[in-house]
Amino acid sequence: MDPINESVEIEGVIIQPLKQIADKCGPVLHMLRNDSRLFKQFGEVYFSEIYSGLVKAWKRHKKQSQNLVVPLGEIRLVIYDDRPNSNTHGKIVQYKLGRPKNYRLIHIPPMLWYGFQGIGDQTSMIANCTDLSHDPEEMESLSADTIQIPYQWKTLK
Amino acid sequence: MDPINESVEIEGVIIQPLKQIADKCGPVLHMLRNDSRLFKQFGEVYFSEIYSGLVKAWKRHKKQSQNLVVPLGEIRLVIYDDRPNSNTHGKIVQYKLGRPKNYRLIHIPPMLWYGFQGIGDQTSMIANCTDLSHDPEEMESLSADTIQIPYQWKTLK
Numbered sequence: 247m248d249p250i251n252e253s254v255e256i257e258g259v260i261i262q263p264l265k266q267i268a269d270k271c272g273p274v275l276h277m278l279r280n281d282s283r284l285f286k287q288f289g290e291v292y293f294s295e296i297y298s299g300l301v302k303a304w305k306r307h308k309k310q311s312q313n314l315v316v317p318l319g320e321i322r323l324v325i326y327d328d329r330p331n332s333n334t335h336g337k338i339v340q341y342k343l344g345r346p347k348n349y350r351l352i353h354i355p356p357m358l359w360y361g362f363q364g365i366g367d368q369t370s371m372i373a374n375c376t377d378l379s380h381d382p383e384e385m386e387s388l389s390a391d392t393i394q395i396p397y398q399w400k401t402l403k
Numbered sequence: 404m405d406p407i408n409e410s411v412e413i414e415g416v417i418i419q420p421l422k423q424i425a426d427k428c429g430p431v432l433h434m435l436r437n438d439s440r441l442f443k444q445f446g447e448v449y450f451s452e453i454y455s456g457l458v459k460a461w462k463r464h465k466k467q468s469q470n471l472v473v474p475l476g477e478i479r480l481v482i483y484d485d486r487p488n489s490n491t492h493g494k495i496v497q498y499k500l501g502r503p504k505n506y507r508l509i510h511i512p513p514m515l516w517y518g519f520q521g522i523g524d525q526t527s528m529i530a531n532c533t534d535l536s537h538d539p540e541e542m543e544s545l546s547a548d549t550i551q552i553p554y555q556w557k558t559l560k
Binding site for chain 1: 426427428429430431432433434435436437438442444445446447448449450451452453454457458459474475521526528530532536537
């Protein structure tokens with residue numbers, strides 16, 4: 247199985263580098279298995295495309311955990327920790343995810359704010375395998391330019 | 404939830420058209436939820452890229468079911484039923500899967516031979532959410548040009 251690295255940057259965020267298995271017809275890319283420590287239960291798997299330079303932010307889930315990979319293109323993922331009792335309260339961390347250099351899974355536990363920006367030349371795609379299926383009741387949103395989160399998305403275009 | 408259509412062409416194969424939800428930053432694409440009739444249990448989710456015109460074939464799983472979607476590009480999926488007790492024994496069926504017109508999930512039960520060819524101009528990508536994690540012991544392969552399967556892959560390039 248692919249090895250798992252804890253992220254020490256934000257409490258509860260876990261990063262797992264993933265295999266890209268070469269094949270003359272096209273590579274096979276790992277994402278998530280039922281024997282992974284990052285797998286708890288299956289909620290839903292879906293994709294989100296993000297056009298080059300554009301931003302989808304901010305979101306926070308009260309109950310649902312995210313398991314994100316970027317099998318197409320590249321994104322900048324930004325996570326903000328404003329959980330009052332977190333050891334990393336107040337931290338903002340940027341992660342690059344994508345192909346081929348940063349092909350890895352990132353596990354985001356509930357109650358963290360996150361958003362992402364397409365930074366590839368073309369459209370990028372995020373795959374998300376959650377532990378609960380979609381429920382708008384457990385989700386919160388803020389606009390990308392909110393003053394509640396001390397981060398400024400850079401316009402790329 | 405996205406509606407489900409039974410495929411009457413091969414016994415046990417099920418097709419589900421999936422939503423592509425428009426968004427000004429990039430669409431969200433459904434794949435599979437835990438409350439779908441197509442979801443039994445979670446084994447593994449992974450991706451397989453296929454270069455334009457090339458073929459990955461043939462494979463058969465003794466135990467594992469496949470749930471395939473094509474979130475990037477387009478493929479021709481071919482399924483061959485040589486199960487002795489099947490009502491559709493001997494049938495070969497071609498399915499187009501991909502974006503934007505044929506974005507749908509196809510469920511392939513065990514013991515069916517299948518293979519696919521990239522028919523988009525660019526690289527295509529298959530996502531597969533299986534009910535058992537990868538186990539080479541339960542998998543069989545035949546070469547694309549085997550005479551055991553009455554299908555000839557067309558060279559596109």
